[in-house]
Amino acid sequence: MPEHLLEVNNLRVSFFTHAGEVQAVRGTTFAIGTGEAVALVGESGCGKSVTAQTIMRLIPDPPGRIVGGEILFAGQDLAKTPETVMEKIRGNQIGMIFQDPMTSLNPTMTIGRQLTEGIMKHQGLPRGEAMKRAVEMLALVGIPQPDRRVKQYPHEFSGGMRQRVMIAIALACEPRLLIADEPTTALDVTIQAQIIELMKELKERTNTSIILITHDLGVVAGLCSRVLVMYAGQIVESGTVEEVFYRPKHPYTYSLLRAVPRLDARTKERLVSIPGQPPDLLNPPKGCSFAPRCEFAMRICRERPPEDRTVKDGHLVKCWLTEPGAPHVSLKGVR
Amino acid sequence: MARFFARRFGTMLLALLFISTFTFFGMKVIPGGPFDSEKQLPPAIQKNIEEKYGLNDPLFKQYTDYLSGVVKGDLGPSFKYPNRTVNDIIKESFPVSAALGGVSILLAVAVGLTLGVLAALKQNQWQDYLAVIIATLGFSVPSFVLAALLQYVFAYKLGWVLPAMWGTWQQAILPSISLAALPTATITRLMRSNMLEVLQEDYIRTARAKGLKNRVIIYRHAIRNALMPVVTYLGPMVASIFTGSFVVESIFAIPGLGRYFVNSVFNRDYTLIMGLTIFYSIFLMTMNLLVDLSYAVIDPRVKITGKKE
Numbered sequence: 001m002p003e004h005l006l007e008v009n010n011l012r013v014s015f016f017t018h019a020g021e022v023q024a025v026r027g028t029t030f031a032i033g034t035g036e037a038v039a040l041v042g043e044s045g046c047g048k049s050v051t052a053q054t055i056m057r058l059i060p061d062p063p064g065r066i067v068g069g070e071i072l073f074a075g076q077d078l079a080k081t082p083e084t085v086m087e088k089i090r091g092n093q094i095g096m097i098f099q100d101p102m103t104s105l106n107p108t109m110t111i112g113r114q115l116t117e118g119i120m121k122h123q124g125l126p127r128g129e130a131m132k133r134a135v136e137m138l139a140l141v142g143i144p145q146p147d148r149r150v151k152q153y154p155h156e157f158s159g160g161m162r163q164r165v166m167i168a169i170a171l172a173c174e175p176r177l178l179i180a181d182e183p184t185t186a187l188d189v190t191i192q193a194q195i196i197e198l199m200k201e202l203k204e205r206t207n208t209s210i211i212l213i214t215h216d217l218g219v220v221a222g223l224c225s226r227v228l229v230m231y232a233g234q235i236v237e238s239g240t241v242e243e244v245f246y247r248p249k250h251p252y253t254y255s256l257l258r259a260v261p262r263l264d265a266r267t268k269e270r271l272v273s274i275p276g277q278p279p280d281l282l283n284p285p286k287g288c289s290f291a292p293r294c295e296f297a298m299r300i301c302r303e304r305p306p307e308d309r310t311v312k313d314g315h316l317v318k319c320w321l322t323e324p325g326a327p328h329v330s331l332k333g334v335r
Numbered sequence: 336m337a338r339f340f341a342r343r344f345g346t347m348l349l350a351l352l353f354i355s356t357f358t359f360f361g362m363k364v365i366p367g368g369p370f371d372s373e374k375q376l377p378p379a380i381q382k383n384i385e386e387k388y389g390l391n392d393p394l395f396k397q398y399t400d401y402l403s404g405v406v407k408g409d410l411g412p413s414f415k416y417p418n419r420t421v422n423d424i425i426k427e428s429f430p431v432s433a434a435l436g437g438v439s440i441l442l443a444v445a446v447g448l449t450l451g452v453l454a455a456l457k458q459n460q461w462q463d464y465l466a467v468i469i470a471t472l473g474f475s476v477p478s479f480v481l482a483a484l485l486q487y488v489f490a491y492k493l494g495w496v497l498p499a500m501w502g503t504w505q506q507a508i509l510p511s512i513s514l515a516a517l518p519t520a521t522i523t524r525l526m527r528s529n530m531l532e533v534l535q536e537d538y539i540r541t542a543r544a545k546g547l548k549n550r551v552i553i554y555r556h557a558i559r560n561a562l563m564p565v566v567t568y569l570g571p572m573v574a575s576i577f578t579g580s581f582v583v584e585s586i587f588a589i590p591g592l593g594r595y596f597v598n599s600v601f602n603r604d605y606t607l608i609m610g611l612t613i614f615y616s617i618f619l620m621t622m623n624l625l626v627d628l629s630y631a632v633i634d635p636r637v638k639i640t641g642k643k644e
Contacts, residue, residue, distance in 0.1 A: 058543055090546035098544075103537040108559050108634055117555070118545040153635040169545065 004031040004072075005176055005209050006055070011069035011079070013047075013054050016062060023281050024050040026233035027069070029308075034176070037203055037210040039220040039241075041256070042230035045278060048213045051230070052179045054079075055211075056096055057086050074176070092122040095170030099182040101162035105154035111138070111165055112150030115172055122173045137168040142198060160191035164198065171202060178203075181213045196222045217260050221245070226314075229253045232279050232289035239315030249317040251329075252290045288320065296321060296329045343627075347620045351613065355405070358612045359398055362605060369414035369603045388414065401609065410610035415602040421610035424595060429614075431501065432579030432591035438511040439576055440569075443518035448565070450519075451526020452558065458531065466523055473520025482513040482586040499588040510587040514580055518572050522565055529561035536560070562633060570626035574619040 013025035025047045032038050040048050053059050055071055071078040098104045106114060115134035119125055138146035141164040154162060170178055184192035200223050203210055212224055220227060227244045229237040237250040248254045255274045276293035279285050291301040306318045320326055370384050385391050404411055410421035454466035490498035496505050534557055542552045579593025599607035630637040
C-alpha cells in the first residue's frame with residue numbers, strides 16, 4: 001500500500017442536542033494513500049457526511065464536536081488544528097464538492113468571482129492572473145466557452161454544469177485530497193456518468209486522492225479502488241471494490257448489495273430492502289449495531305461489539321461471524 | 336427596459352387617478368367644510384367665500400376643475416392658510432421633513448444592519464439578547480414617549496441640546512432618534528432573521544470549504560443575500576419618514592410636512608388634503624419603483640423586462 005495521505009484513527013464525533021448526545025461517528029478508522037480513490041458508502045444517516053465534514057472541520061460547533069480520535073493529514077492532526085491554520089488547508093490542500101449543485105453556489109456572485117476568491121487567497125495571485133486560472137479550470141472541467149461563462153451567474157448554468165463548476169472550485173488550488181460528498185445524487189443519470197468520468201480523468205491527471213461519499217453503489221466501481229462500508233457511525237467492512245462487492249463478509253454489506261436493483265431481474269420481482277431501521281445513535285446498542293436487523297445475529301452479537309478482523313489482505317470486517325469457529329453462513333447470490 | 340418603464344408609469348398614473356378620485360369624494364362625504372367655524376359668519380359672506388373657491392359648483396365640476404389644475408402642476412390655493420398655495424406649503428416644509436427623515440433613515444440603516452448582523456453572528460449570546468431587547472423596545476415604545484423622554488433627559492436634565500426648534504444640526508439629533516426608533520427595530524429584526532437563514536445555506540458551507548475567513552464569508556457572501564427583504568421594507572419606510580411625522584414634528588416644533596397631514600383633515604382644507612395625498616402617493620410609488628430596480632442590482636437573477644410573469 002502506498003504512503004498514507006490521510007489517516008483517520010478511532011474518530012468520534014457527537015452532536016450535543018437537547019435530547020442528549022447523538023453519537024454520529026463512533027470510532028471510525030481508515031486510511032487513504034496518495035492518488036487513491038476510496039468510496040465511503042452506507043445508507044442515509046450512517047455518518048458518511050459527518051465524517052467527511054469533520055475532516056474539513058466544517059461541522060458547526062456547537063452542536064457538533066470531535067470527542068475523540070485523530071485525523072492525520074500529511075502528518076498533521078486536523079482534529080487539533082486551530083481554525084486559522086485550517087483556513088490555509090481548506091480549499092488549498094483539501095477540496096470539497098457537495099451534494100446539491102443548485103444551492104452550493106452563491107446566487108449573487110459570478111462564477112469567476114467564486115472561483116478566483118480561493119485562488120487569490122491560497123496562491124496569492126492578483127485578480128487578473130486568478131481569472132486566467134479560473135478560465136483554465138472551467139475549460140479543464142469541460143465547460144464550453146469558459147472565457148464567456150466566467151462572467152455569468154450560477155442561475156445561467158444547468159445542474160450538471162454547476163457541479164462541474166463546483167469541481168473546478170474544489171480543484172482550483174490543486175489539492176492533495178478531494179472529498180466528494182454525494183456529488184451525483186442530485187443529478188440525472190446520464191449527467192452522473194459524465195461527472196464520475198470527469199473526476200476519474202482529473203484524478204489520473206493530477207494524482208489527487210479522492211474520498212467519494214455515496215449511497216449509489218453503481219458509481220463506486222467506476223471511480224474507486226477501495227470501498228469503506230459505514231453503518232451507524234462505524235466502518236463495518238472495508239477492502240478492494242472487487243473483494244467487498246464479490247465476496248462481502250459482513251451481512252450488512254451483503255444486504256446492501258442485494259438491495260441494488262438488477263437490470264436482468266424479472267419484472268414481477270419485488271425490490272429487496274433491509275428490514276428495520278438503523279439504530280438510534282442517541283442510545284447506540286451495546287453489541288453490534290447491525291444485530292437488531294441481522295438475519296444471522298447470534299447471542300454474542302447483542303452482547304459485545306465485534307472488533308476489526310482481517311479476513312484477507314486489506315479486507316477488514318467487523319462481524320462475529322468471521323471469528324474462527326463461528327457458524328458458517330452463506331452470503332451468496334450477489335452479482 | 337423601456338417597456339418596463341412604460342408599464343410601470345402607466346400603472347402609476349392609473350393608481351394615482353384612482354387614489355385622487357377616492358380621496359376627493361371621500362373627503363366631501365365628511366360633514367363640515369373649510370369655512371365652518373364656531374363663530375357663525377354672516378350667510379352672505381360665507382356664500383361669497385364658497386363662491387370664490389368654487390365650492391357651490393356641482394361636485395363633478397369641482398372634481399374636473401381640480402384635476403385639470405393638477406395636470407398643470409397646480410395643486411390649488413390652501414383654504415386655511417390664506418395667500419399660500421398648496422405648492423408653497425409643500426415646497427417650504429418638505430425639505431425640512433426630508434432632511435430630518437434622511438438622517439433618521441441613515442441612522443436606522445446603520446444601526447439596524449449592524450445590530451442585526453451582530454445578533455445573527457452571536458446567536459444566543461449577550462450581543463444577540465441586547466439587539467433583540469433594543470428591537471423590542473423600538474417596536475413597543477411609541478415615538479411620543481421616546482421623544483418626551485429624550486427631551487427630558489438630554490435637554491432638560493443634562494442640558495446638552497435645546498429641547499425643540501429647528502435650524503442647527505444639534506437640533507436634529509433628538510427628533511431623528513425618535514423617528515429612527517421604529518425602522519431601526521424593524522431592520523434589526525429583519526436582518527437578524529435573514530442572516531440566520533442565509534448562514535445555513537449550502538453556499539456558505541462552500542465558501543467555508545474554500546478556506547475563506549469568517550469575516551470575508553459574512554461580508555462577501557452572507558450580507559448581500561440577506562439584504563433583499565430589508566430593501567423591500569426600506570422603500571415604503573423612506574416614503575413615510577421623508578414626508579414627516581405629525582407626532583415628532585409637533586413635539587419638537589419642527590416646521591415639517593408631517594403636521595399638515597393631520598391638520599389639513601381637521602381643517603377640511605380640501606386642496607391641502609388632496610395635494611398631500613397626491614404628493615405622498617407619487618413619492619411612495621417612486622420609492623417602490625426604486626426598490627424594484629435595486630433588486631436587479633442586488634440579485635442577478637432579477638431581470639428588468641416589460642413582460643408579465
